[in-house]
Amino acid sequence: xxxxxxxxxxxxxxxxxxxxxxxxxxxxxxxxxxxxxxxxxxxxxxxxxxxxxxxxxxxxxxxxxxxxxxxxxxxxxxxxxxxxxxxxxxxxxxxxxxxxxxxxxxxxxxxxxxxxxxxxxxxxxxxxxxxxxxxxxxxxxxxxxxxxxxxxxxxxxxxxxxxxxxxxxxxxxxxxxxxxxxxxxxxxxxxxxxxxxxxxxxxxxxxxxxxxxxxxxxxxxxxxxxxxxxxxxxxxxxxxxxxxxxxxxxxxxxxxxxxxxxxxxxxxxxxxxxxxxxxxxxxxxxxxxxxxxxxxxxxxxxxxxxxxxxxxxxxxxxxxxxxxxxxxxxxxxxxxxxxx
Numbered sequence: 001x002x003x004x005x006x007x008x009x010x011x012x013x014x015x016x017x018x019x020x021x022x023x024x025x026x027x028x029x030x031x032x033x034x035x036x037x038x039x040x041x042x043x044x045x046x047x048x049x050x051x052x053x054x055x056x057x058x059x060x061x062x063x064x065x066x067x068x069x070x071x072x073x074x075x076x077x078x079x080x081x082x083x084x085x086x087x088x089x090x091x092x093x094x095x096x097x098x099x100x101x102x103x104x105x106x107x108x109x110x111x112x113x114x115x116x117x118x119x120x121x122x123x124x125x126x127x128x129x130x131x132x133x134x135x136x137x138x139x140x141x142x143x144x145x146x147x148x149x150x151x152x153x154x155x156x157x158x159x160x161x162x163x164x165x166x167x168x169x170x171x172x173x174x175x176x177x178x179x180x181x182x183x184x185x186x187x188x189x190x191x192x193x194x195x196x197x198x199x200x201x202x203x204x205x206x207x208x209x210x211x212x213x214x215x216x217x218x219x220x221x222x223x224x225x226x227x228x229x230x231x232x233x234x235x236x237x238x239x240x241x242x243x244x245x246x247x248x249x250x251x252x253x254x255x256x257x258x259x260x261x262x263x264x265x266x267x268x269x270x271x272x273x274x275x276x277x278x279x280x281x282x283x284x285x286x287x288x289x290x291x292x293x294x295x296x297x298x299x300x301x302x303x304x305x306x307x308x309x310x311x312x313x314x315x316x317x318x319x320x321x322x323x324x325x326x327x328x329x330x331x332x333x334x335x336x337x338x339x340x
Contacts, residue, residue, distance in 0.1 A: 005190070012186065012267055012270075013186065016269035023042070039168060040239065043171045046276070047232050047236055047239065048232075048255070048275045049272035050229065052260050052272060053181060054069055054226070055229075056267070058222065060267065062198075066225070070252035071127055072230045074132070074243075074245075075097075075100055075230055076098075076230030076234040076236075080234035084238070089153070090153050090155040091156075101229070102226070105230075108226065109218075109222040110219075113215060144244075146245060149242070153238060170239065177235065178272065197220070200217055256275070258300050262299070262300065262311065263311055267313055267316060269312055274311070281295075
């Protein structure tokens with residue numbers, strides 16, 4: 001027998017598996033047609049999917065609304081860019097970004113986890129805006145122009161070396177990184193730790209009666225989300241060759257939040273699906289009209305009104321029922337017989 005959380009996570013895996021298949025088919029067609037633009041755009045969508053994934057861990061599972069998750073995405077991007085300009089090493093850049101966002105996440109968590117509800121949302125928003133303004137006014141970090149001239153790096157993978165300048169190769173590599181971030185998140189949410197933070201969303205006041213610290217659980221979830229956002233952000237300068245303060249501002253956090261809502265909060269895979277759908281829609285609609293933000297806003301409002309659980313959240317119950325039906329059909333193991 002499988003409990004409700006186990007079935008829910010298995011359904012999430014189904015939707016993520018479909019995403020991977022669609023991405024591989026897209027990569028095959030794009031490679032055959034030589035379409036570099038959409039390969040780069042799809043790579044950016046996956047990177048933003050990492051940011052959306054971090055928001056979903058907080059909002060969809062822990063019940064914490066963060067309006068400043070772009071803070072850690074931007075820190076990861078800037079640290080990665082600074083390292084790459086001095087020493088073009090992929091692993092060094094990812095390691096430095098990971099450590100930086102870990103420390104920043106701990107510092108931010110100590111501040112944000114002192115409050116609840118709307119105050120938590122406002123304080124995360126405030127922290128991100130403060131850091132964004134500092135970066136925006138720092139000449140050492142390129143000020144409003146950001147950091148440019150990030151070199152095209154080579155990613156050593158043991159038996160092969162991958163170039164970030166190869167659109168197809170870097171798309172597939174980014175897909176692997178996002179798959180790893182998804183897998184780690186899904187694994188942790190399936191452990192007792194994950195059940196604790198899910199319990200926080202259900203009823204935070206009852207968690208201490210189970211012998212667990214609500215503060216420690218919230219802190220761990222906040223730091224985990226920060227690290228995931230930062231590692232995704234570290235890939236951004238490798239793709240685009242620059243970073244700008246816009247990565248830290250509320251617009252980035254707001255877009256990622258819309259991605260989670262459209263894809264389906266509390267589904268993990270839905271956050272990445274939302275990032276892919278919204279990024280592609282913005283590009284396509286932007287080619288038709290300069291007022292694309294109005295169209296995106298209408299799509300967001302429609303999703304809230306007609307699909308409050310998001311696209312994946314709306315389809316997920318059908319997959320869960322099929323999984324339950326299939327598990328019920330599996331033969332039960334016979335009890336072992338003991339000799340008398």
